Amino acid sequence: MSTKLTNSSGGIVTQGSLGQALMTADQWLSSSLLHLMRARGHEDLTGAHLAFLAFLECGLTHASDVARRMGISRQAVYKVTRDLERIGVLRLEEDPQDRRQKVIHMTARGDRVAQDACDSLTEIEARLQERIGSKSLEQLRSALASDWGAVLAVVDDNLN
């Protein structure tokens, strides 16, 4: 594999390694989480399931809220919701406050999934720290603590 980094035509990476690195980092974290969850017996969970659950654990209880936070359609979120209901991770109940909506509740298995995901992420971050160092990890964490929701909203307004 070539490791040459110079570039004859002044290309994307010259200033763009940010996007490339974000993509690689995201992919690394997602696939590591999936592998560790499968090793813990959750072989029926997919990447989309885990991404959804991460946003659920923000305290969101309605599918449409999750969809907005994730920046994808509520139809896509609802496919995942139905999946997770079918394999017994969550349960949908009528919302007495708003009869259009359904409230998402975790089942007993759902709580185990959340705990295992939490443990897996701890393991992943430890491994990441070994590789990139605690300083880089802390910088990454603090830089990413920004309000990306607001950034996304601006994109939607100005670029779409």
Next chain:
Amino acid sequence: MSTKLTNSSGGIVTQGSLGQALMTADQWLSSSLLHLMRARGHEDLTGAHLAFLAFLECGLTHASDVARRMGISRQAVYKVTRDLERIGVLRLEEDPQDRRQKVIHMTARGDRVAQDACDSLTEIEARLQERIGSKSLEQLRSALASDWGAVLAVVDDNLN
């Protein structure tokens, strides 16, 4: 939309906002780039095309190298390569050194695409800096400068 962040069952986000934030940041950057490129007239380019081109601009000239760097199958990369050849962004030539391989060359349009992508990323990073501040942007850049390729390799060895 709820903004509650506490979590009754000690869920994923407690330590896991890293993954969630990485996902959101990556998504934000990718979709912004796609929108800006389309605004510049490249309406036939997809997200997969741009991701591929970003890795190409590292100096890689062979599809299989790109596949390894991206962490996806060479079949997936080859679909993108054929696409980009068809719409006149690049050109494949026989490699005299190794007759199994083909060397990827940029066309005139390919060079324009690379330049427009470069300009778009400059614009995106400026907008990002307005939102998260120059300090966070620099932290992000330096933390992500780590050797993710090596991190990925470790994952493949230990988790697969």
Next chain:
DNA sequence: TCAAATTAGTAAACTATGTTTACAGAATGC
């Protein structure tokens, strides 16, 4: 040196994950 193993490209079937379009019922804003 020559057979075995590996690697590049190719192709097709399949899978995962999302969008778009469309609709009905419930809630909201004048």
Next chain:
DNA sequence: GCATTCTGTAAACATAGTTTACTAATTTGA
């Protein structure tokens, strides 16, 4: 009250990737 906007739902479609399978070229090693 009535138009608008939201909810969930469903189906058709798009996109991006994997898996399996094959041929040809190169590399490895006994």
